[in-house]
Amino acid sequence: MFESVILMGGLGLVIGSALALASKVFYVYVDPKVEAIDEILPGANCGGCGFPGCSPNAEAIVEGKSGVDSCVAAGEDVAMAIAGIMGVSISEKEPEIAAVDCHYSKDKTDIKYDYKGITDCRAANQLFGGMKHCKIGCLGLGTCVEACPFDAIEIGPDGLPKVDEEKCTACGTCVRACPKNIINLTSASKRILVEYTEDNCVTPCQRACPAGIDIREYIRLARVGDYEGSLKKILERNPFPTVISRICPAFCEFECRRTLVDDPVAINNLKRFVCDSHVKKKKRVQPYKAPASGKRIAVIGGGVEGLSAAYFCIRLGHDATVFDANANPGGLLRYAFPSYRLPQKLVDWDINGIQEAGVSIKTGLKAGHEVTVPGLLKDGYNAVFTATGGWDSRVTRGAVKGVSNVFPGGYLLIDLLRLDVEKGRRIPCNRNVVIAGRGKNLPEAVSRLKGFGAENIVVVTRKEEETAFDDATADSLYGEDVAVIYYSGITGLFGEDGSLKAVEYTNLESGEVNTLKADSIVIASGRFPELVFFDSEALEEDAEEVIEDPEAETTVLKWEGREIYKAPADRNEIGFLSYEDMLSGYSAAITAINGGRRAAASIHKFMYGMPVTAPERPVTKQSLLQNVGELDKVKKVPRTIMPTLKKVEDNKEYYRGYSEESAIKEAERCLRCGLVCYERTMTVDGEENEPASV
16 A cells, blocks of 8 residues: 555656656747737637737737737727737727629629539639629629628628628628629728729729719719718819819710710719709818828919819828919919809819818918928928929919929929020029930020039930930030930939939839939929929838927938829839820819829828839720620610800809709719629510619
């Protein structure tokens, strides 16, 4: 008995020693922060955070791979508690929601596809490509419904997913589950930043609209009498809806699919009706704005583009101030249209709406004189955008005699050639001058610059050597000892305080980047490029609070100027004076509005270190997209004509606008198209049934 006790005791001692040794060898350290956060998380393990459970998410939060507010199953109190553990603050977050980018179900398609018993969209897409009649449409098997951890999605009576906004937490699970990318998380900011690609279901009219307005949706809302919702949808991409409804060339109507059977939908007239219904009631509508970012943006130029850029910056959460040389902002809207077509009170109405959105406007301040790029940056603005308009704008306001100088060292070739040298007028060009562009007038420009004291002149041209100049121009330039850099575009400007110091150029073929010393740059176009200026050093610094020493010496401001990204085109161009750049003025106000939106998107991306480029495979005029060449089962319905005055009268609009009855009647003509789908008029024995779509 005693021996048994000794044996068991010895065995226990050996096992205990082994376990103690094993605990030392196989010890796994658990970060106390991970443990603390794991205890706070609700333990739902829903996967909405993008990680397989709460514990992996806790580890990701500590590692910085996931946000302190990443748990979609918990409330703000949990996020605040996690932020306390991590020792960080939590800022207001812009709400997102899942949105379905498909409007016709598989049951409504022309060609029914048999998935042979498969019940998962991902499997159908893998095995069959999911090709029914539309290449990118909804497969309709409900995989997103099964994937949603919060029961926020269901298949509606029309066979398409429907999102419950109250239940949706924007966790993105449905997005990851959808193989056709027709479900995406969206927000006000994302809808401003988006450029449509060939993978999106974009209607023919929306593709033709320079601003990319969701025309199908705002007409649908008008059709059901939701005029406020319709106007909000327009304002998402157009801060001048009342003005544009009078002067737009209506590119969208040329692409309207109804032209295959009768006349296009009066899209612009419907926009006017929606806007006028609010003007008459003096009721202002504002779309959603992102939470305040604390960033300040200055815009030089109060025309359509400048005001639009400021408006979209405000909606992205940034403070924006517009500085304009004129007594009243609006640019060409003030001078280019007769009152019977565009009453000035309507220009004021839209501009007042931009101000009510939060944009500050300061007038009577000329660029390069009362207001300068370095001065604004020193005043604490995080970015300065130049939108001073083209030569045509200067002509209309009688500002052609002087020399325009929007940023330090920057001048236009047209101003240089128009200088009255005999009266002693000159450009302070100093030694090193870069000329951007080409043309027969360059020899004269070079001669003048040398007379002003320039010693080193370099011409940067986008053309190749054999196509850049004619023989006479080339001989004249070489005779003046001018250096020419071919097949390159200027992609950046660098300066200190009120002086330009260098110009960056990029070879368009190799992508090689180089810099040139430059005291001045002369641009061979009728307008200054649309540039974003910022403090080079401030942009690179961490967002830590800096305590200023009032007795410290004033530091030199080092600034940088960059282009906004180009309008999406078939060629992905870079540098000044590209095919997609505006060389004088925009062809239409609606195009200038889109320029302002792209500017705001570029500014936003610059400040947050995001790539400032257009997306791959953007929708352009040359994009090869699915389409239809004829319409089936669509009843001809005549276009609703807008009434007019009997004759043109001053201060009275010639076109009188739609009545509510006329507007709804015209809105019903819209086919609510997709890529290949559209609303049909089904008839049986001559009787009209409900449309095929919902």
